[in-house]
Amino acid sequence: MREALLAYALVAPAFVITAIFGLYPVVFGLWESLKQGRPIANTYVGLDNYTQGIGSLIYVLIIFVSFAFFMLSFKAWKRIRGVQAQHPADKPVWLLLPGFLVGLGVIMLMVVLIIGGVSYPLFDEPITLGLFWLPLFIIVAGAVGYISLRHRYMADYSFYVMNTILMMTLTLIGILALRYSYSQLITDVQDARDVAMAILNNEVGNARPFVENEEVILVNAGVDGEIPLTAAIGENTFDVTVAPTDLEQIQFDELEGEATIVYSNNERVRVTVSINRGFGLGPSSFETEGQVQIEGGGILSGGNDDVTASILINEDTSVLVPFDIYVTADVGQDIIQRGGYTLPVENALRGVIGFLVAIAVAVYSTHQINRIPENQQARLKLALLIIRVVSAIAAIGLLTVVATSIIFYRQGAEALSSLTQEQFNQAYLLVYGSTPGATVTPDGLAADMLILPQALMVCAGALLIYLAYLVWTNARHRETPLGMMGSLFIASALMVGGWMLLSELPATFTVAGQEAIEVRNSLVRTATFSIGTVPPQLMIGILLAYLLFYEIGIGKGLFRLIYFMPYITPQVATAAIFTVIFSLEATGLANQFLGLVGIDELLWLKESKGLTQVIYEILGGDPNHVPRILEGPSLALTTVILFNVWVYAGYNAVIFLAGLGAIPGELYEAAKVDGAGRWAAFRHITFPLLSPVTFFLSMLSIIGTFRAFGSVAVLGRTAIGEEVDTLTVKMFNELYRANNPGYAASLAFILFAVIVMLTITQNQLAKDRVFYG
Numbered sequence: 001m002r003e004a005l006l007a008y009a010l011v012a013p014a015f016v017i018t019a020i021f022g023l024y025p026v027v028f029g030l031w032e033s034l035k036q037g038r039p040i041a042n043t044y045v046g047l048d049n050y051t052q053g054i055g056s057l058i059y060v061l062i063i064f065v066s067f068a069f070f071m072l073s074f075k076a077w078k079r080i081r082g083v084q085a086q087h088p089a090d091k092p093v094w095l096l097l098p099g100f101l102v103g104l105g106v107i108m109l110m111v112v113l114i115i116g117g118v119s120y121p122l123f124d125e126p127i128t129l130g131l132f133w134l135p136l137f138i139i140v141a142g143a144v145g146y147i148s149l150r151h152r153y154m155a156d157y158s159f160y161v162m163n164t165i166l167m168m169t170l171t172l173i174g175i176l177a178l179r180y181s182y183s184q185l186i187t188d189v190q191d192a193r194d195v196a197m198a199i200l201n202n203e204v205g206n207a208r209p210f211v212e213n214e215e216v217i218l219v220n221a222g223v224d225g226e227i228p229l230t231a232a233i234g235e236n237t238f239d240v241t242v243a244p245t246d247l248e249q250i251q252f253d254e255l256e257g258e259a260t261i262v263y264s265n266n267e268r269v270r271v272t273v274s275i276n277r278g279f280g281l282g283p284s285s286f287e288t289e290g291q292v293q294i295e296g297g298g299i300l301s302g303g304n305d306d307v308t309a310s311i312l313i314n315e316d317t318s319v320l321v322p323f324d325i326y327v328t329a330d331v332g333q334d335i336i337q338r339g340g341y342t343l344p345v346e347n348a349l350r351g352v353i354g355f356l357v358a359i360a361v362a363v364y365s366t367h368q369i370n371r372i373p374e375n376q377q378a379r380l381k382l383a384l385l386i387i388r389v390v391s392a393i394a395a396i397g398l399l400t401v402v403a404t405s406i407i408f409y410r411q412g413a414e415a416l417s418s419l420t421q422e423q424f425n426q427a428y429l430l431v432y433g434s435t436p437g438a439t440v441t442p443d444g445l446a447a448d449m450l451i452l453p454q455a456l457m458v459c460a461g462a463l464l465i466y467l468a469y470l471v472w473t474n475a476r477h478r479e480t481p482l483g484m485m486g487s488l489f490i491a492s493a494l495m496v497g498g499w500m501l502l503s504e505l506p507a508t509f510t511v512a513g514q515e516a517i518e519v520r521n522s523l524v525r526t527a528t529f530s531i532g533t534v535p536p537q538l539m540i541g542i543l544l545a546y547l548l549f550y551e552i553g554i555g556k557g558l559f560r561l562i563y564f565m566p567y568i569t570p571q572v573a574t575a576a577i578f579t580v581i582f583s584l585e586a587t588g589l590a591n592q593f594l595g596l597v598g599i600d601e602l603l604w605l606k607e608s609k610g611l612t613q614v615i616y617e618i619l620g621g622d623p624n625h626v627p628r629i630l631e632g633p634s635l636a637l638t639t640v641i642l643f644n645v646w647v648y649a650g651y652n653a654v655i656f657l658a659g660l661g662a663i664p665g666e667l668y669e670a671a672k673v674d675g676a677g678r679w680a681a682f683r684h685i686t687f688p689l690l691s692p693v694t695f696f697l698s699m700l701s702i703i704g705t706f707r708a709f710g711s712v713a714v715l716g717r718t719a720i721g722e723e724v725d726t727l728t729v730k731m732f733n734e735l736y737r738a739n740n741p742g743y744a745a746s747l748a749f750i751l752f753a754v755i756v757m758l759t760i761t762q763n764q765l766a767k768d769r770v771f772y773g
Contacts, residue, residue, distance in 0.1 A: 007158075024113075031114050033745035047184045049746035053519045055512030056451040057505070060458045061753050062181040068760075069174035076167040080160060087155040094152075095164040098145030103169030105139035107176070185451060186345045192448035193342055195440075196412045199427040200340030205328045207430055325430065326423050331415040335408075342412050345452060348405035351398045352456065358395035362388050406453040413449035413511075416442045447511040454508050461501030468494035518722075519730070519747065523754070526726040528633045529712075530705035532641040533648075538697060540645065541652025542690070546682070548653070549660045560657065563650030571647065575714035578643045579605065606720045607635035636723040640715050644708065652697050659693035660686070691770045699762055706755050727751050 036045045050058035080092045112132055146161055153160060198204075328336045365388040372381050419427070424442040429435055468491045475487035509520040548559055566574060581589045582604040591601035599618055607614065610631030613623035633641065663686065671681045687694075709728040716724040725733075727747060735744035 024110075027110055028114050029745050030749060032742055033749055034742070036740070036742040045742070046187065047181070049743045050750070051188065051451070051512060052515050052743065053512075053747055054750060055447065055508040055516045056454040057458070057508040058750075059181050059185060059451065059455040060462075060508075061750075062177055063455075063459055064462075064757070065753065066174040066177045066181075069170045069177070073167045073170040073174070076163045076170070080163050080167070083155050083159060087153075090153045090155055090160075092153075092160055092164065094149060095146070095160055096168060098142040098149070099161075099164035099168035100172070101138050101142030101145065102165050103142075103172050105135040105137075105142060106169060107172055108135035108138065182349065185349075185455075188448050189345050189451055192416075192445040193345070193412070195428070195445055196342065196416055196449060197340040198431045199424070200331060200335050200412065200415050202328075202336060202339070204325060204427050204430060205331075205336055207325060325426050326419060331418050332411055335411045335415045340412060340415075342408040342449075343401070343405040348402060348409075348452060348456075351401040351405065355395050355398040355402060358391045358398060362391035362395065365391065402456065406456060409449050409453045413446040413453075416449065417446040443511075444513070447513065450507070450511050454504050454511075457501045457504045458508070461498045461504070464494045464498030464501065468492075468498060519727070519750075521722070522725060522727040522730045525633075525637060525724070526706055526728075526751075529637060529641060529644075529708070529726055530702055532633055532638070533644045533705050534698060534701040536641075537645045537649045537652055537701065538694065540649040541697070542656050542694075544649065544653035545656030545660055546686070549657055560654055563653045565650070566647045567651040571710045572714055574647065575643060575711045578639070579715060579718050582639050602635065603720075604639050605636045605715060605718045605724070608720055608723050610634055611638045634723040636719045640712055640724050643711055643715060644705070647711070648701065648704075652701075655697055656690065656693060659690045663689045688771050695762075695766050695770045699759060702758055702762065703755055706751065706758070 033049055034046055036043050047058055084090045084092050150157055365384045369381055369384045419442045425435055471487055471491040475484050509516045548556055584603045584606050586601045609623055612630050612632040613626045614635050616626050617623045667685050668681055712724060712726050713729055731744045731747045734740050
């Protein structure tokens with residue numbers, strides 16, 4: 001124990017420095033990304049910055065990040081179980097409680113230090129964190145718990161302590177992230193759901209409000225004199241007056257001169273009928289509908305005569321015309337018939353959780369059934385079988401609920417997006433009695449309505465892809481060809497279903513607005529820049545290293561210096577030189593070289609056409625005939641790619657040289673004795689043994705290209721539009737030009753998440769292909 005405490009004391013300064021200068025700025029930047037304001041971010045807006053940039057994809061990322069925390073926590077528990085297997089008397093499960101306390105205290109302490117106190121809706125009632133001593137007390141309580149349990153464990157107790165703290169901290173972070181995204185999702189979707197249910201119904205669809213128009217209807221107009229009308233109601237006739245509601249809807253072509261009201265015989269109108277109620281209660285009246293009978297010569301006439309009366313117009317007279325707010329068929333009959341109803345977000349998400357739990361129970365019961373030997377424990381096997389069937393039925397039912405909620409939300413979003421801004425304003429005014437705010441638009445509400453279905457569909461697609469991968473890898477373990485083919489068929493079906501659900505991914509940017517589309521384009525340019533830069537610089541680097549190591553005997557140091565100079569030279573200076581080399585003028589070095597081979601000068605950094613389009617045009621074709629998917633990066637971005645290949649190819653060559661020097665020469669001699677040529681030796685000896693170096697450089701290069709800023713910014717100053725603006729450039733523009741630090745911070749964390757996912761993916765793909773000797 002003393003040795004462990006001494007070791008922790010020795011590394012404590014490094015841990016404190018890392019926490020202060022490494023972890024704290026990251027967490028503080030995350031907090032700033034949840035705020036908005038100029039010039040200093042000071043207003044908490046939650047995930048609004050992220051939804052503005054990538055739409056509903058932020059919720060998918062949070063789910064994946066939480067899942068990654070859970071996986072890391074599970075790995076920590078596996079390490080604990082591995083040590084506990086050697087000491088069966090140890091019960092590490094009891095250490096989870098003090099680990100939970102320490103992890104909770106650390107998280108609370110970080111929240112208090114950064115935020116200064118916050119109310120968090122962890123349960124039904126929010127928890128308020130604002131006292132500095134509370135997290136310290138919880139950490140001390142956890143430490144006391146560890147000390148009191150020390151004597152019960154035989155294994156390395158410090159190992160148990162560190163891993164249980166790590167496990168519980170990661171688990172808590174994952175749970176809190178999911179809970180936070182859950183509350184934000186409800187906040188984002190609930191307002192849009194309420195508005196949709198208020199305006200997408202028959203009451204609003206059948207309403208006929210009035211607006212000012214030259215094709216007029218009069219209100220507040222009086223009748224000049226009495227209109228001699230008799231209305232036939234059933235078998236009775238009455239001397240009646242025109243109903244006020246009927247007078248308010250008298251339509252005229254114009255208001256010049258004397259306005260008149262004309263009734264024709266047998267015309268049906270709304271009328272006010274006077275009646276005696278009897279029993280001494282006096283006369284009364286009611287409004288009904290009757291058929292006009294015009295009096296002629298004192299008797300009821302059945303002819304076609306008309307009766308006319310003048311209409312008085314004064315300063316109180318309003319000029320209005322009725323209109324339909326929207327046509328039900330245009331917004332969707334289904335959504336109108338159910339009054340715009342969509343399942344509450346809480347119920348839909350609970351359906352998802354219930355579905356996952358039901359699937360887990362079904363899988364676990366199946367696993368337990370397979371472990372029971374045949375003809376043994378029949379009752380237990382029957383019970384597990386019943387549980388599996390019930391779980392499967394429950395999963396199907398819950399999946400139906402989730403699918404229905406997705407359909408309802410999509411229908412609501414489509415109905416809202418079908419409304420024009422004027423239609424939406426009139427419906428909103430009719431329901432709420434006031435006009436909506438400038439930021440409340442039908443497209444914006446439709447985007448909020450799509451957050452839930454898009455997030456669920458993308459997550460389901462990723463899950464199906466993962467299941468397809470598992471089924472595909474397990475297909476080779478099938479003992480029969482039929483079983484293998486069945487597994488491959490299931491994997492293919494899961495793959496197709498997954499890609500169909502993932503096809504919703506581009507729409508997460510599109511429906512979120514123009515800003516999200518710009519972020520998507522920046523990400524695409526960043527990925528294109530990385531793909532165009534990393535493979536060429538690695539191939540050129542390994543080729544230069546191979547030639548220098550095996551073919552050149554004199555001046556290796558000089559060549560190595562020449563290769564390395566572009567890397568050590570300040571990139572701002574070399575990028576400025578490249579702008580001169582690739583000048584759009586005919587005197588530019590690049591255009592002069594093209595002139596030597598008979599090609600007209602190009603615009604280079606000011607050319608927005610794709611590389612394939614430019615080449616096709618040089619060959620005499622019409623660049624507009626190139627399919628969009630084959631256009632390639634713009635010539636401006638290609639110029640930036642050429643610069644970065646030139647800078648980093650020499651650096652890669654020097655690193656590859658060190659790797660080549662570590663390969664034993666005996667292997668080449670043995671291969672030569674076996675008759676292997678140069679290509680065979682390179683393919684089977686050099687390249688496999690260089691795999692650690694290749695893996696290191698590829699990872700470093702991918703991360704570097706996604707983080708690249710200096711050269712891209714300098715070359716982009718002379719480029720046209722945003723053709724070379726990667727995500728880092730957009731972050732810089734949002735921070736310094738738009739003066740929006742909160743949004744810039746959110747873009748930084750989006751880029752960080754992309755880099756982490758790429759790194760994890762690369763590690764998983766390369767772990768079985770890298771040979772470390």
